[in-house]
Amino acid sequence: MTRFIIFICLLFCSLQVAANKLESVRIWDAPQSTRVVFDLSSAPDYSYFVLTNPQRLVIDLKQASTNVKLADIAKESKLIKKVRISSPPKKGTLRVVLDLNSPAKPNLFALTPTAPYGNRLVVDLDNSASKSAAVQSVVHTSKRSTDVIVAIDAGHGGEDPGSIGPKGTYEKKIVLEISKRLAREINKTPGMKAVMTRTGDYFVNLNQRSELARNSRADLLISIHADAFTSPQPNGASVWVLSKRRANTEIGRVFEDKEKHSELLGGVGDIIQNSDSEQYLVMTLIDMSMDHSLAESHHIASDVLSGLGKVTKLHKSKPEHASFAVLKSTDIPSILVETGFISNPREEGLLLNGNHQQKLANAIHKGVLKYFAANPPSGTLLAKQSNTKHTVRSGESLSVIAQRYKVSIASIRKTNNLKSDVLRIGQKLVIPRA
Template sequence: MSQTIIKWMCTLLLLVVSSHLYAKNTINSVRVWPSPDSTRVVFDLTDKPEFSYFMLKNPLRLVVDLEDTNKIKYLPSIPKKHQIVSKLRYSKAKNKHGVRLVFELTGAVKPVIFALAPTGPYKNRLVVDLYDKEQAQPNTSNGNSTVKKRELKQQRDIVIAIDAGHGGEDPGSIGPSGTYEKTITLQIAKRLERMIDGERGMISRMVRSGDYFVKLNTRTSRARAKKADFFVSIHADAFTSPQPSGASVWVLSLRRANSETAKWIEDKEKHSELLGGAADVIKDTASEKYLAQALLDMSMDHSMKTGFNVAEEMVQELKKVAKLHKKEPQAASLGVLKSPDIPSILVETGFISNPREEKLLKSANHQERLAKAIFTAIKSYYLKNPPDDSLFASLKSKYPTKHKVRPGESLSLLASRYGVSIGKLKQVNKLKSNTLFIGQELDIPQS
């Protein structure tokens, strides 16, 4: 009798072991990230996935097979407002050790499916990106087109692209109490959007308007598609210790990072790409070629100069509402700043890794003040330097340009910044020498 029991126990043990050998992988969770022109579905797994997929018609479906994988008990339901996927369900697998997933689709899609290695808070993942074929171009309206038209004859709006950092699969930095950077940046971006759209002669274009990921190398291309005059990327800083605090403004450096903090931020950007799954195997070589050629063009010099001038304005405005981590614009080689034809800056609104600043960044009042500072700096620059065909250019005579001299500024620097001659500056301000005094207010003639 005892021998029979032992045999049954051995058989049962072999069955359990063999089942684990065959189904070595497990789906731990499934997350769905909808965006205006695509949907991302992420499967969190215990091990690297082995997968294959194919499309079916009548009705349209995407079928994904996972080898040697156990099911998760419940698959997420798809919200009714969802644009691309109507349902995610199981179907009969190719064999008893695998899993077959079926995506029921509402229209034609281009699927991009790839595995991601563990990084940050995530383990192994299978990412299913579904791009809506009917939307060949990124959604450029985000509701703004119903508020304002892109052009007012020859008096067009100045277009400001607002990039809320991170999003979707990539939470960005995480504060001590669990606050996600992606949440803070979108909240500030939406406040800035409202202010810009409320200003006659300006209009905003959001790079992302919800909680979804946008690859770093497409953020500026989206801004270009929206005919942006200027690009501002909003972030919340972090460091390995909780002590650092304060806001900062970043511009593009074509050289190596000029500080340890800059190196840290550059590493964060690379990490962000891994989190969001931008490690696509196919690189956009045409875009890389375009960028390499354009970097040699004068347009990059103009963009960097404009970006730096706005950054200087931004630092002056931010110090009125927040502590500054750096009192001057900082330089780093960041992907979102590398557009050769669109002046760009990155604003770190504070250190989310600092408990006090994390609490501030969550405050609606502080977010409003930060957005106001960013808005005021951009508006101030374009009132003084409007594009020739803009409404601001036609209104420039109504806004007398004043400049208060800051430390380190000279007549030659101001003449270069505002595009006027030193002689004209001296004549208008009745200066007998080239000497300036800190706090001195100058009238800036029209160039």
């Protein structure tokens, strides 16, 4: 009996030693950071430390083992030279070493199972030096760009697949394709330029997405997504803007963060941020900035919806309001476009289709262009090309005015909603662009 008890205890201990299994290692390279994901059979019990000369991150997974071949895992990574197993500090511990090409600040955290993934240990390696230099190079460029800058945010990415369709389609892949197509259309438009928060399959922190837009001095942030529901019936596209409640919360946070005052208010912030008696002015200016941003967001969302309605079914015919983190900028108009329901089998097929992706990109582009053509930011090429005002003088007719500005009579009629060709002296006309 005693021997049997000892045998059971030894068996239990041996099971405990290898209770966790490292099943795979995945690496996602972003321009200024790298994410490493350890897929595990159960929740990780871990510790880690950093070594220098050469740079290494050492991770100890307690009561764990693996059969994964690590030799070629890091061959595509710019930051990670090699992933390898090293001698453990004690029996039952799996020691994994990341050999790095340059210093990086590690942030480790565990994630519970979420389809399609199980238990994970996530390692975020932040190349802070290069990131800081990149941010400073943008922030120090204070001159107004002659282009209207549109920041395009492809949702999810990397470890975060987003919603998953019935055929196993990942939202992150579809929205990146649509975003790239949209960026190409914007970059082909004189007076407009696109910047993307991500250009590949990697995750960008939600807070960092709006910061990237601000550092690029964007005039608009568009976040591209695909909707999903628990049943397959819902379908159609929709466009969302920030809710007023979330906007008020963000205003409060910005007001408390005095370092952001100058960033949001320009030189005015430098003058008033250190004056306690004038802090109410900061709050007023930030509040006005948010009100203006929300109003612009709503108008742009309406124009984009109008375009989308011509190429796909709409789930909502008017802009919706929500508390999405990516829309929280107090100073940048921001919209979130749900391009369709990936959970709907028919729309999943459409969203996978390149022609449909292009139609969606074209529709969003046309909506954005429509808004900025009518409301060009001061100092931009679009502002210089905007419609001219003309006051009718004695002896002028529609044909004379059209010939002068090199536009058609029909275009002047349409722009000014004229029901006849009769003009009166002093009448003000809007001359459309040639």
